[in-house]
Amino acid sequence: MKVLLVFAHPEPRSLNGALRDVAIAALEAQGHEVRVSDLYAERWKSEVDRADFPSLTPDARFIPVAASKKAFDANALTDDVKAEIEKLLWADALILQFPLWWFAMPAILKGWVDRVFAYGFAYGVGEHSDQRWGDRYGEGTLAGKRAMLIVTAGGWEEHYAPRGVNGPIDDLLFPIHHGILYYPGYDVLPPFVVYRVDRFDEAGFEPVAERLRERMRTLATTQPIPYRRQNGGDYLIPSMNLRPALGDPGAAGFALHVDDADADGSLKATRP
């Protein structure tokens, strides 16, 4: 497989840097080809602004969605964005690696998403009818590819448990898993999360590294999170509400969009 790892930590000599090296070595040992987008090292520009759209005339009102569509259609995105799109199309699997800051990705990585996930590429894809509502949530440009997160968190694992005060980690990551990765088509694998990293010591590293190596060895075979496909019949069009009969009666919120009937690995979980 071809793997793109997007790395968003400012210090190479960090736990994140060490885990990145472990991941790359494990992937290459499997015969995978790995490319890295090291956002801090490459001085990635985080802000969506007029400079992203050189063809926009100086007095034109800047409408980000419209400008993105026009620039993508005309192949007029900036070179840094085009290079990332090319890498995403090249890769069979995408890994986003970052420290969880304020329960979300660091600004520099959000800026990578905001700028690279252009209209016509990652959203605004496909037709709308009474049968389909665009190619999104399981369909789209990046369908057939896999994605997963490698995340470090300062807090305790218990605080991210189903009843923990921070909120469950699966719910905190849902806007990324479902809203950023599943939306343009990726099959999203369960995340790799390390907790209490502010108190991490040398002795703790090797067990974590081995757990990460195992995830990299199984990158091609791990069952994705069985999110429901938007156009698979589970949602009403155009309200895009889950049909009344569907969903575990005890489920609410984000959990409704996981199809537990698939959790044994059938159907979506075995798509390429």
Next chain:
Amino acid sequence: MKVLLVFAHPEPRSLNGALRDVAIAALEAQGHEVRVSDLYAERWKSEVDRADFPSLTPDARFIPVAASKKAFDANALTDDVKAEIEKLLWADALILQFPLWWFAMPAILKGWVDRVFAYGFAYGVGEHSDQRWGDRYGEGTLAGKRAMLIVTAGGWEEHYAPRGVNGPIDDLLFPIHHGILYYPGYDVLPPFVVYRVDRFDEAGFEPVAERLRERMRTLATTQPIPYRRQNGGDYLIPSMNLRPALGDPGAAGFALHVDDADADGSLKATRP
């Protein structure tokens, strides 16, 4: 009241720009004093990096949490960050206004949080014992102040409904409401959200503007979302898990952390 509005849209001639002006005018008409941090206009730096910590020696390993703590304690944060902290301490109410991009805040605003919410200021505050786990989630430096979001979204309101495909808007905003605003102490008001803004027309503006004016008129009196206080007895220490007896039996995930018994406006909702 003193109000700080942090604005994160790149185009002043946008719907967001127009709504910002409506909000400011409505607040000033009430006699409130308003300051604005216009992140794009001020060319806010989004990335947490070594440049944020001038006292860090060039060969020192950069550990963001440790560097933040040391710089805050020594009053050695950069001037742009210090100016924002001063405004946050000045303001009785904080408004964050932004377009929802990929189900989260734009990178430039996330970078404002990442850089301004320093250790010792917004986290790492208070003592840990078997009675308390730091001053956070309802306590902390910014306790007694109010915060709310003004958000624009391209998608349909139905798609953000409790069973909508995007996930419920309250859950999508939970990492901001609870994780970023309630964490350092703010009382968090229900958000002001406008949907389908990509198809917005002139005729649609005035009803939305009037709804926003009403929210600005009631900024001091609107009941906050009744999140549970971490140290109020609802959570076990140190696991910080909600006590087994608490929470609506039908609730799961983020909803557990809202105390429905308070939804009538008693207790937390009437704190100053």
